[in-house]
Amino acid sequence: MALDKNGIARRIAQELREGWYVNLGIGIPTLVANFVPEGFAIEFQSENGILGMGPFPIEGEEDADLINAGKQTITSLPGASFFDSATSFGMIRARKVQLTVLGAMEVSDRGDIANWKIPGKMVKGMGGAMDLVASADNIIVAMQHSNREGESKLLSACTLPLTGVGCVKKVVTDLAVLEIDPQRGFILLERAPGVSVDEIIAKTAGRLIVEGDVPEMVL
Amino acid sequence: MIRKVVANADLALDGLTDGMTLMVGGFGLCGIPENLIAALKLRGSRNLTCIANNAGVDGFGLGLLLESRQIRKMISSYVGENDEFERQMLSGELEVELIPQGTLAERCRAAGAGIPAFFTPAGVGTEVAEGKEVRLFQGKPYLMEYAFEADFALVKAWKGDEAGNLIFKGTARNFNPMMAMAGRITVAEVEELVPAGMLDPNAIHVPGIFVHRIFQGAHYEKRIEQRTVRPKNTPL
Numbered sequence A: 001m002a003l004d005k006n007g008i009a010r011r012i013a014q015e016l017r018e019g020w021y022v023n024l025g026i027g028i029p030t031l032v033a034n035f036v037p038e039g040f041a042i043e044f045q046s047e048n049g050i051l052g053m054g055p056f057p058i059e060g061e062e063d064a065d066l067i068n069a070g071k072q073t074i075t076s077l078p079g080a081s082f083f084d085s086a087t088s089f090g091m092i093r094a095r096k097v098q099l100t101v102l103g104a105m106e107v108s109d110r111g112d113i114a115n116w117k118i119p120g121k122m123v124k125g126m127g128g129a130m131d132l133v134a135s136a137d138n139i140i141v142a143m144q145h146s147n148r149e150g151e152s153k154l155l156s157a158c159t160l161p162l163t164g165v166g167c168v169k170k171v172v173t174d175l176a177v178l179e180i181d182p183q184r185g186f187i188l189l190e191r192a193p194g195v196s197v198d199e200i201i202a203k204t205a206g207r208l209i210v211e212g213d214v215p216e217m218v219l
Numbered sequence B: 001m002i003r004k005v006v007a008n009a010d011l012a013l014d015g016l017t018d019g020m021t022l023m024v025g026g027f028g029l030c031g032i033p034e035n036l037i038a039a040l041k042l043r044g045s046r047n048l049t050c051i052a053n054n055a056g057v058d059g060f061g062l063g064l065l066l067e068s069r070q071i072r073k074m075i076s077s078y079v080g081e082n083d084e085f086e087r088q089m090l091s092g093e094l095e096v097e098l099i100p101q102g103t104l105a106e107r108c109r110a111a112g113a114g115i116p117a118f119f120t121p122a123g124v125g126t127e128v129a130e131g132k133e134v135r136l137f138q139g140k141p142y143l144m145e146y147a148f149e150a151d152f153a154l155v156k157a158w159k160g161d162e163a164g165n166l167i168f169k170g171t172a173r174n175f176n177p178m179m180a181m182a183g184r185i186t187v188a189e190v191e192e193l194v195p196a197g198m199l200d201p202n203a204i205h206v207p208g209i210f211v212h213r214i215f216q217g218a219h220y221e222k223r224i225e226q227r228t229v230r231p232k233n234t235p236l
Helices: A004-014 A028-035 A085-093 A129-135 A197-202 B034-041 B063-067 B083-091 B101-113 B176-184
Strands: A023-024 A042-047 A052-054 A076-082 A099-102 A106-108 A138-142 A171-172 A176-180 A186-190 B022-026 B048-051 B071-076 B095-098 B117-120 B134-137 B140-146 B152-160 B183-194 B215-216
Touching: A004 A028, A004 A138, A004 A171, A023 A028, A028 A099, A028 A138, A076 B048, A085 A129, A085 B101, A099 A129, A129 B101, A138 A197, A186 A197, A186 B063, B022 B083, B022 B095, B034 B183, B063 B083, B101 B117, B101 B140, B101 B176, B152 B176, B176 B183
Parallel strands: A023 A042, A023 A099, A099 A138, A138 A171, B022 B048, B022 B152, B048 B071, B071 B095, B152 B183, B183 B215
Antiparallel strands: A042 A052, A052 A076, A171 A176, A176 A186, B117 B140, B134 B140
């Protein structure tokens, strides 16, 4: 069965390593923080100016001066720090942040990503996404395998305006975990529990490499 | 000590005229100069270009100036969550330039640091790169981006003193320090204005040299855009 949003987030949480600073984008990526084991040595960065981001506040303790990049009220953990936007993107461009997890409208089999604009329909802006994908060594995309019209979001080339070129390393969807090899395409690493390789092949428009037995995700 | 204190938001905007370019601090509604925005609305200045990360929401923040058609152009990184903004943009009434958030921050910082331009990897290979100089450094392409120029910078801090020194709180800092450094005239509104000597010089985020006018805001609503909470008694 295809994963729900929490399932995607739970699987991405397995990619985290102790000692990493991690930036989580808006939407499914934000949920990843809910699946970090207790005591796991990791810090979340939000590009509006905090390291050591904690969970949502208890009702009544919201602080208008303490939000994440999704403008949600948050808390800070012991050891947290606040800083300005130039410092924030300084640490991002200088590769101090080890992992970026973000959503996407389209990903290509060369690692291109599009997630900020649908010409003539929707223009919200790129926010910090272009800076993040241009610099992070490790970029994981969290998204549905297909869009609302049922079309694959894993393409041979993005059709929407790009956010970044050749930058995405891994994609976790409701159906699969895929690694991107810019030369070969999407390499199928894992499939969601009960989802067949045939279904993933049918729903992936870009080049897909299937090698040997593809294991089910262990969640 | 150089006198910088003005009585109120309206006096702080003296000299601001139609067609000027303004920097406006804040991220979403967090850390926006709400008293200055209100005063600007009353003042009625028009054809403004606003450099601000976001465009406020309907009925608050820069959304107020969009409603009254005072803004001609927005330079921002993210403009969702504002119906009036979207309507004016799609109808062509409002000119919009979207740029990466880190580039926006650095173009402010460069302006306040006396640096005319810089190179960044953000936007390489995208439509943001159109018409821009690309240079290779250690084999990797970077775009040249210019420092902004702003007639006024309108910023908001938590505490300030008569000398113009500023201290921010939490994530309300965001773009405010770099914009404060970048304005030809920088106006700071603060929640608490204290006499010189009351703030610890070790704790100052923006030195007073960058601030030309300062006042204590008459009222702060500090609206929350996305109120997210967890139930009581849930562990961290």
